[in-house]
Amino acid sequence: MKVQDFDFYLPEELIAQSPLSDRAGSRLMVVDTEANKIYDKQFADLYDSIKSGDTLVLNDTRVIPARLLGRSIDTGSKIEFLLLKPLEDDRWEILVKPGKKAKVGRVFEFGNGSLKAEIIDITPAGGRIVHFQYNGIFNEILDELGSMPLPPYITEQLEDKERYQTVYSKYRGSVAAPTAGLHFTKEMLDSLQDKGVNIAYVTLHVGLGTFRPVQVDDVEEHVMHSEYYEISKDTADIINRTKASGGRVISVGTTSTRVLETVGQFDGIVTETSGWTDIFIYPGYKFKVVDGLLTNFHLPKSTLIMLVSAFANQDLILKAYEHAVSERYRFFSFGDAMLLMKGAGKNGRNI
Incomplete structure (x- = not known):
């Protein structure tokens, strides 16, 4: 299976650069994977596609302001850190640019010098291990000095940091948002629960894989970066009861799916x-738990469109993406x- 098989034409102007004023104001393409049909709807119409007894599973991770802009203590040259994974004793795995300046032993400072970092090792993938030095509480310093690590495809600045968080975000640890969940408002979740839909949460801290392109020709040769996850007993019980009673488990986003x-x-x-x-x-993977998938539109040749193509017929997904481009759907995080x-589309209009 070739990575090229997941390519499609995507005009750059269709990559959404900013969120809508109303979280739930986006469009929703409904793909009936049984009838192989596609329907154009609004996100609010999701209410009609989910039945009492179904379970929505959401990722309650919270994005940290993981992008730090600093300078070398020795030369004053600028540096950019992207925090990836906390280790022990104030050490972190990071991405850094420009990498040639981040040699082992170099020390950098951020803000007014309240945060310093020494490069102590280089990872096999070309990242760095750094040791931070500071006085106070690290998360509070990071909130003050850091910024949201928006994907490189988004070039506009985000005015409100909370728009890159889901309304149910809880546990800090991600360097990117589980973006399918950005569409939900608290009111919409409440209305679904009032209908009899179960709401359950898992945690997956989104890491390096989000920013890492597929650099091989054969899909099977790509290696994913590992990410930390948790699933509670309450969530497991809800999912198992849903399955036992004939309800559907609908995963919100590729992270919850994984x-x-x-x-x-x-x-x-x-x-x-x-x-x-x-x-x-x-494609070829046999799903064990997930009966439905709510997701955003992904970039060509990404691991995310590969996952979506595994859940549905690959030809159907490429047809849906072709339709999304022709109908000017907005792509990626926002x-x-x-x-x-x-x-899913029995009450909709076939196009």
């Missing part, structure tokens, strides 16, 4: 657990949404 498929057994049962996952889902599910 957690559920990591922990799921072949009979669809999930259990309370935590750990690191590097699961790579592409873009529109897609719902993939059997029978």
Whole structure:
């Protein structure tokens, strides 16, 4: 299977540069994976596609302001850190640019010098291990000095940091948002619960893989970066009850999907657990837990469109993306949404 098989034409102007004023104001493409049909709707119409007894699974990770701009103490030259993973004793794994300035032993400072970092090692992937020095509480200093690490495809500045957080974000640790969840408002989640839809949460801290392009020709040769996840007993119980009663488990985003498929057994049962996952889902994968997938529109040749193509017929997904381009859907983090599910469009208009 070739990476080129997941390429499609995407005009640059369709990559959304900023969020809509109304979180729930986006469009929603509904793809009926059973009937192989596509429907154009609004995100508010999601209410009609999800039934009482179904379960929505959301990723409650919270993005940290992981982008730090600083300077070398020795030369004053500028440096940019992207925090990836906390280690022990105030050490972090980071990405850095320009990398040629970040040699082992170099020390950098941020803000007024309240935060300093020494490069102590170079990772096999070309990242760095740094040791931070500071007085006070690290998270408070990071909130003051850091900025949201928006993907490189987004060039506009984000005025409100909370628009790159879901309304249910809780546990700090991600360097990118689980963007399918950005569409939800608290009111919409409440209305779904009032309808009898279960709301359950998992945690996956989004890491390096989000920024890492596929650099091989054969899909099977790509290696995913591992990310930390947790699933609680309450969430596991809700999912297992949903399966037992004939309800559907609908994953909000590829990150929630990767957690559920990591922990799921072949009979669809999930259990309370935590750990690191590097699961790579592409066509040919057999889903064990997830019955429906709500996701945004992804970039060509990305691992994300590969996952979506695994969930539905690959030809259907490419047809849906071709339609999205022709109908001017908005792509990527701040873009529109897609719902993939059997029978999802029965009340909609076939196009």
